Amino acid sequence: MDSACSSDVTIAEGAIEKLNSLLSGYQRPLIVSDVMIFDKYGPVIESILDANVIWSISPVYKKGLVSRYSGIDIILGFGGGKSIDIAKLFANEAGLEWISIPTAASHDGIASDVASVMHDGYRYSEKCKPPKAILADLNIISTAPKVLTLSGIGDIISKTSSLAEWRLAHLHNDEPLDESVFEIVNNSLQAILRDYSLKTLVRSIIDTGNAMTCFGSSRPCSGTEHAISHAMDRRMQSLHGLQVAFATPLSLYFLEKAGFAKHSAHNIHTFLKKTAMPNTLENLDMTESIFLDDIHHALKIMEKRDRYSVLKHCDASDSDLSEAMREIGYL
Numbered sequence: 001m002d003s004a005c006s007s008d009v010t011i012a013e014g015a016i017e018k019l020n021s022l023l024s025g026y027q028r029p030l031i032v033s034d035v036m037i038f039d040k041y042g043p044v045i046e047s048i049l050d051a052n053v054i055w056s057i058s059p060v061y062k063k064g065l066v067s068r069y070s071g072i073d074i075i076l077g078f079g080g081g082k083s084i085d086i087a088k089l090f091a092n093e094a095g096l097e098w099i100s101i102p103t104a105a106s107h108d109g110i111a112s113d114v115a116s117v118m119h120d121g122y123r124y125s126e127k128c129k130p131p132k133a134i135l136a137d138l139n140i141i142s143t144a145p146k147v148l149t150l151s152g153i154g155d156i157i158s159k160t161s162s163l164a165e166w167r168l169a170h171l172h173n174d175e176p177l178d179e180s181v182f183e184i185v186n187n188s189l190q191a192i193l194r195d196y197s198l199k200t201l202v203r204s205i206i207d208t209g210n211a212m213t214c215f216g217s218s219r220p221c222s223g224t225e226h227a228i229s230h231a232m233d234r235r236m237q238s239l240h241g242l243q244v245a246f247a248t249p250l251s252l253y254f255l256e257k258a259g260f261a262k263h264s265a266h267n268i269h270t271f272l273k274k275t276a277m278p279n280t281l282e283n284l285d286m287t288e289s290i291f292l293d294d295i296h297h298a299l300k301i302m303e304k305r306d307r308y309s310v311l312k313h314c315d316a317s318d319s320d321l322s323e324a325m326r327e328i329g330y331l
């Protein structure tokens with residue numbers, strides 16, 4: 001992979017021990033974390049580091065907050081997706097480098113240069129810098145709640161539709177496609193379909209995050225299934241990976257019709273059931289009309305981002321969508 005867009009990655013049990021050498025030359029690191037992680041690992045981190053660290057325990061991102069920490073020279077995101085996103089945004093604002101230390105493998109944002117920000121009930125993406133380094137300590141990540149790991153698997157499974165739709169959009173709508181980036185994301189997907197051990201998941205999530213950074217947009221990893229999840233965000237706060245995985249069979253159903261799917265909607269829906277991810281409207285407290293409304297909204301999101309949707313390609317009507325829901329097994 002192009003070294004300009006890949007970070008220094010360590011995936012190992014005890015990877016956190018490497019932190020002191022990574023921070024040599026820095027005097028005042030700021031660690032963004034949350035209360036639970038700080039309580040659990042704060043003393044461990046401070047015993048590893050020679051430098052005097054400052055902690056920022058903030059549940060939400062606030063613009064301008066980082067300027068309160070005077071003299072900081074690097075930022076660390078230590079926690080789940082939220083802490084890592086805040087670290088990215090702080091680093092952007094302060095013009096500093098940042099390091100990602102994920103405590104869960106819940107989605108591919110732990111390694112990417114894109115932060116997800118909530119504003120007025122909507123989630124949107126903000127482009128930041130890629131991390132200088134990623135320290136994925138498998139001992140720490142293995143203690144994360146199982147549902148977070150499941151969400152990470154879901155985010156990778158969604159690449160069955162995002163990749164196929166990317167190819168479709170390239171051929172039918174001239175969207176740029178990079179074969180080497182396609183390969184990286186596809187390899188991550190294949191690895192997870194073979195074995196979803198924690199180490200494989202962490203590697204896949206980091207590789208797909210890097211792939212987006214290399215390509216310069218989230219397109220390889222985010223298609224209509226992600227837009228549907230963003231539309232669902234208007235009403236619910238379920239985990240990103242579970243929501244995108246839920247919407248994946250719907251996209252695949254139409255990608256199969258368009259002749260672009262490498263995986264069937266049925267097989268991926270069965271995978272969701274087997275791994276106990278939400279796979280029916282009832283699981284997510286949704287009705288058919290609410291899901292239809294989300295799909296309509298998702299199409300507007302795709303259009304706004306100049307991304308070609310397989311639903312548009314197939315000219316899917318409400319009755320086509322309802323039939324798809326029934327055939328897949330959402331109802």
Ligand SMILES: [Zn+2]
Nearest residue numbers: 107108155244
């Ligand atoms: Zn995602």
